[in-house]
Amino acid sequence: MHDILEKSGFNPDANYKVVGTSPIKHDGYDKVTGRAKFSADAFAPGMLVGKVLRSPHPHAIVKSIDTSKAEKLPGVKAVITREDFPEKKAGTGAGDMTRIAMAREKVYWEGHPVAAVAATSERIAKKALKLIEVDYEVLPFVIDEVEAMQPGAPILHDYLRTKGATGADADKPTNIVERSVLKQGDIEKGFAEADVVIERSFDSKPMHQGYIELQSCIANTSDDGQVDLWCCTQAPWVYRDRLTAIMDIDSSKIKIQQSELGGGFGGKTTFYIEPLAVALSRKAKAAVKMTMTRAEVLKGTGPVSGTHAKIKIGAKKDGTIVAAQSELSFQTGPYTGSAFVNAQQAIWTRYDIANVETLCYEVVSNRPKVASFRAPCVPQIIFGAEAVITELAQAIGMDELDFRLKNAVAKGHTTIYGQKFDEIGLIETIEAAKNCDHYKSPVPEGQGRGIACGFWFNRGGETTGTMSLAPDGTVNIILGTADVAGSRMSMAMMAAEEFGIPVDRVRATLADTNALGFNRVTAGSRTTFSSGMVVVNNARQIIGELCSRAAKMWKVPEEGVIFEDGFCRPASSNVGDFEPMSMKEISSKTTYTMGAISAHSEMNVTGAGPGFAVHIVDTEVDKETGFVAVKRYTIVEDAGKMISPIQVEGQLQGAAVQAIGWALNEEYIYGADGRLQNAGFLDYRMPVASDVPMIDTVIVEVPNPKHPYGLRGVGEVPLTPGPAAIGNAIANAIGVRPTSLPMSPPKLLALMKSAKA
Amino acid sequence: MSKKYHVSLTVNGDEYECLAEPQMTLLDVLRDELKLTGTKEGCATGDCGACSVMVDGRLTCSCLVLAPEAEGRSVETIEGMAKDGELHPLQQKFLEMNGLQCGICTPGILVAAKALLDRKPDADEMEIRYWLAGNLCRCTGYDKIIRAVMAAGEEMKGA
Ligand code: FES
Ligand code: FES
Numbered sequence: 001m002h003d004i005l006e007k008s009g010f011n012p013d014a015n016y017k018v019v020g021t022s023p024i025k026h027d028g029y030d031k032v033t034g035r036a037k038f039s040a041d042a043f044a045p046g047m048l049v050g051k052v053l054r055s056p057h058p059h060a061i062v063k064s065i066d067t068s069k070a071e072k073l074p075g076v077k078a079v080i081t082r083e084d085f086p087e088k089k090a091g092t093g094a095g096d097m098t099r100i101a102m103a104r105e106k107v108y109w110e111g112h113p114v115a116a117v118a119a120t121s122e123r124i125a126k127k128a129l130k131l132i133e134v135d136y137e138v139l140p141f142v143i144d145e146v147e148a149m150q151p152g153a154p155i156l157h158d159y160l161r162t163k164g165a166t167g168a169d170a171d172k173p174t175n176i177v178e179r180s181v182l183k184q185g186d187i188e189k190g191f192a193e194a195d196v197v198i199e200r201s202f203d204s205k206p207m208h209q210g211y212i213e214l215q216s217c218i219a220n221t222s223d224d225g226q227v228d229l230w231c232c233t234q235a236p237w238v239y240r241d242r243l244t245a246i247m248d249i250d251s252s253k254i255k256i257q258q259s260e261l262g263g264g265f266g267g268k269t270t271f272y273i274e275p276l277a278v279a280l281s282r283k284a285k286a287a288v289k290m291t292m293t294r295a296e297v298l299k300g301t302g303p304v305s306g307t308h309a310k311i312k313i314g315a316k317k318d319g320t321i322v323a324a325q326s327e328l329s330f331q332t333g334p335y336t337g338s339a340f341v342n343a344q345q346a347i348w349t350r351y352d353i354a355n356v357e358t359l360c361y362e363v364v365s366n367r368p369k370v371a372s373f374r375a376p377c378v379p380q381i382i383f384g385a386e387a388v389i390t391e392l393a394q395a396i397g398m399d400e401l402d403f404r405l406k407n408a409v410a411k412g413h414t415t416i417y418g419q420k421f422d423e424i425g426l427i428e429t430i431e432a433a434k435n436c437d438h439y440k441s442p443v444p445e446g447q448g449r450g451i452a453c454g455f456w457f458n459r460g461g462e463t464t465g466t467m468s469l470a471p472d473g474t475v476n477i478i479l480g481t482a483d484v485a486g487s488r489m490s491m492a493m494m495a496a497e498e499f500g501i502p503v504d505r506v507r508a509t510l511a512d513t514n515a516l517g518f519n520r521v522t523a524g525s526r527t528t529f530s531s532g533m534v535v536v537n538n539a540r541q542i543i544g545e546l547c548s549r550a551a552k553m554w555k556v557p558e559e560g561v562i563f564e565d566g567f568c569r570p571a572s573s574n575v576g577d578f579e580p581m582s583m584k585e586i587s588s589k590t591t592y593t594m595g596a597i598s599a600h601s602e603m604n605v606t607g608a609g610p611g612f613a614v615h616i617v618d619t620e621v622d623k624e625t626g627f628v629a630v631k632r633y634t635i636v637e638d639a640g641k642m643i644s645p646i647q648v649e650g651q652l653q654g655a656a657v658q659a660i661g662w663a664l665n666e667e668y669i670y671g672a673d674g675r676l677q678n679a680g681f682l683d684y685r686m687p688v689a690s691d692v693p694m695i696d697t698v699i700v701e702v703p704n705p706k707h708p709y710g711l712r713g714v715g716e717v718p719l720t721p722g723p724a725a726i727g728n729a730i731a732n733a734i735g736v737r738p739t740s741l742p743m744s745p746p747k748l749l750a751l752m753k754s755a756k757a
Numbered sequence: 758m759s760k761k762y763h764v765s766l767t768v769n770g771d772e773y774e775c776l777a778e779p780q781m782t783l784l785d786v787l788r789d790e791l792k793l794t795g796t797k798e799g800c801a802t803g804d805c806g807a808c809s810v811m812v813d814g815r816l817t818c819s820c821l822v823l824a825p826e827a828e829g830r831s832v833e834t835i836e837g838m839a840k841d842g843e844l845h846p847l848q849q850k851f852l853e854m855n856g857l858q859c860g861i862c863t864p865g866i867l868v869a870a871k872a873l874l875d876r877k878p879d880a881d882e883m884e885i886r887y888w889l890a891g892n893l894c895r896c897t898g899y900d901k902i903i904r905a906v907m908a909a910g911e912e913m914k915g916a
Contacts, residue, residue, distance in 0.1 A: 041788075695900045
């Protein structure tokens with residue numbers, strides 16, 4: 001199927017006309033005029049409004065739910081509870097998913113849905129929620145994962161046994177989902193060789209992805225059971241298949257259309273209100289619109305994993321890191337799925353270390369189930385890892401970047417998880433950091449500078465897409481991967497480059513789930529890379545077809561036709577004397593040749609190119625208040641080849657400010673009652689424009705040899721070293737090492753005080 | 758049945774009337790009654806600025822205005838920013854300079870930025886940053902937004 005593509009890796013000598021420029025993105029126009037349709041901007045005929053009743057308790061048995069009064073309220077058309085979802089065995093994938101959507105035996109966090117109502121107005125729906133009587137048997141709860149690991153901690157699931165546990169406790173109920181070790185070399189021997197050893201503990205609190213678009217959806221279930229679902233999602237096909245898994249609806253009967261996506265960052269890779277809307281619509285026999293409030297988003301959708309980390313690292317005097325040992329624990333909420341393995345693998349990927357041991361625990365507790373967020377689990381672990389790297393460099397007396405350079409991985413290195421790196425740009429990135437203006441300029445008086453180095457794997461995976469040529473010679477692309485920040489435009493640009501036509505002659509649109517085969521989620525920085533492969537493959541198929549049609553029309557052999565800049569031409573004067581034929585001329589005559597020209601590809605894309613970044617940050621810390629001002633921020637990153645530089649810069653800058661939020665402010669704060677205390681944007685404070693400086697970018701381009709345009713992926717790498725770089729900057733500014741995220745004013749004040757004492 | 762209030766208002770120069778429940782906000786009226794969905798809801802508590810509109814010439818969070826309070830007011834929204842088929846310089850600069858990624862914050866930010874530049878086209882970086890401090894954007898890191906506003910101001914000064 002894709003041998004066309006496989007024959008052609010990246011061509012370093014190509015001269016691009018479209019790729020590498022920064023045209024206005026096509027979806028931008030409707031976004032600056034207010035016409036773009038985000039999830040909440042849709043309405044359906046006869047639409048009802050749905051609302052969710054959520055648990056006020058972090059942990060309780062749901063003894064009974066009486067909905068009779070709510071059902072009798074005029075205007076209420078449907079009330080649903082656990083009874084409206086088929087039983088799925090607890091502890092299985094479907095069992096967990098259905099219980100996250102709607103509580104069954106127990107509620108596991110404050111905000112866990114227990115019932116939902118569809119009514120003719122929002123006011124009536126809310127009134128009905130108050131009439132639902134839930135009888136709870138309140139249970140002891142546990143919020144923190146380290147506490148949840150202790151003997152005697154309240155147990156969430158009686159059935160849970162630790163995967164990977166041995167010994168006497170292996171068969172006891174526990175909150176530890178998994179104990180996992182990843183190691184290489186001989187850790188004891190490694191430390192024996194070290195001249196300097198640093199050992200520290202770190203912790204981090206969960207932050208929320210913080211997308212501005214509240215989750216909203218409209219579900220319409222027809223009388224024969226067909227489901228039409230409109231929603232904001234990074235993963236339409238995944239939502240569909242999960243609906244099938246928990247509701248026993250044939251996938252062919254579910255059509256999901258993604259709206260414009262108002263931010264996701266990983267948080268919209270799994271559904272929340274969508275199955276409830278489907279169930280309400282099925283019961284009410286009408287379209288149901290549900291929109292979360294901000295408090296519901298913060299309480300009811302997944303933040304990231306809070307963590308604890310004990311890290312020990314050793315190096316020789318010459319700067320060689322010889323051993324790194326860590327013990328990491330990850331919150332996952334009440335159910336497994338933190339993706340902690342990312343962190344286990346990525347903690348040291350920048351460096352060639354002979355002896356490594358990384359022990360991880362994934363732990364359930366009474367918090368909302370975590371969800372992905374740009375490089376899931378990695379930035380909060382790199383926070384500690386890059387802190388000890390900096391401390392090692394300082395202890396040895398080496399320049400921080402030289403120290404990193406000395407240990408940097410390069411092409412040919414095999415990682416601890418078995419990947420052999422092809423062309424990677426870590427060394428180029430560190431060199432570029434050394435040469436950038438920020439690093440070369442002196443640290444301003446009273447400030448501290450921090451450096452950290454980050455990594456993300458970048459991903460590929462299952463991707464499908466079609467492309468068609470219209471009779472006027474313009475090109476349509478149908479994509480399966482959600483567009484989270486401009487990937488439609490990058491696809492159009494790659495297609496325009498292939499055809500040698502202006503990008504305005506190409507449009508990319510997002511498919512519904514009936515239009516294409518399965519597409520994996522837009523996550524892992526895989527979309528521009530993977531769908532880009534599909535687009536290039538389709539374009540090359542179409543070019544082949546254009547040549548074959550031209551050959552037919554000229555009555556010459558196919559090899560006698562070449563394609564260049566939008567035209568089919570005779571390969572040489574020997575072929576004959578023909579005027580070049582445009583895409584339009586050929587495609588307007590398809591009635592006389594073999595019918596319309598289109599192409600279609602399904603791939604399980606491999607060959608993603610890992611990405612590396614160095615962040616350089618200058619901070620100033622107010623000694624009286626503990627307030628941190630970020631004064632200067634530079635991201636140096638290997639982006640592979642850039643399709644649209646302005647979009648790549650935007651990804652990097654956005655990630656830097658998310659990192660600033662995570663580093664300095666954002667956290668989930670729980671009261672003694674196990675309830676979230678800051679479920680609103682006033683108290684869950686994300687960075688605003690006046691909190692941050694301009695974000696400078698230095699983009700290195702080491703092309704990924706496995707992609708026709710040398711692409712890597714830029715969505716996640718730029719978040720990974722952010723909190724660490726800021727932490728290092730603060731440590732250098734105040735002379736003590738902060739070890740807890742976020743590094744908020746009260747914590748820093750206490751730290752400075754204890755250092756003085 | 759709760760009593761509904763009759764509300765008449767002008768939006769972008771056009772007259773509208775609707776019946777609003779007492780708890781409804783101007784944001785609800787714009788979006789759900791008038792189907793002018795360019796104005797967004799990000800929090801409904803006045804903390805994100807996605808719902809920014811002009812009410813009688815003042816920059817306002819429409820989620821904090823009750824519908825009956827909008828009676829007789831003149832409201833300007835993102836839908837009225839492009840005039841006579843021409844994008845406003847702010848809209849043009851946001852497109853050219855990538856002042857938007859997902860675009861959900863964009864209408865609110867454009868309305869707020871216009872309110873500033875109308876009075877002060879030569880606002881500097883810090884003034885723009887503080888003026889827009891009520892408008893959350895999670896995607897861009899603000900860099901390109903601030904630059905686009907400065908560039909639009911430059912152009913408006915010249916106009
Ligand atoms: S919706 Fe009005 S300020 Fe957020
Ligand atoms: S562009 Fe997405 S929130 Fe601003």
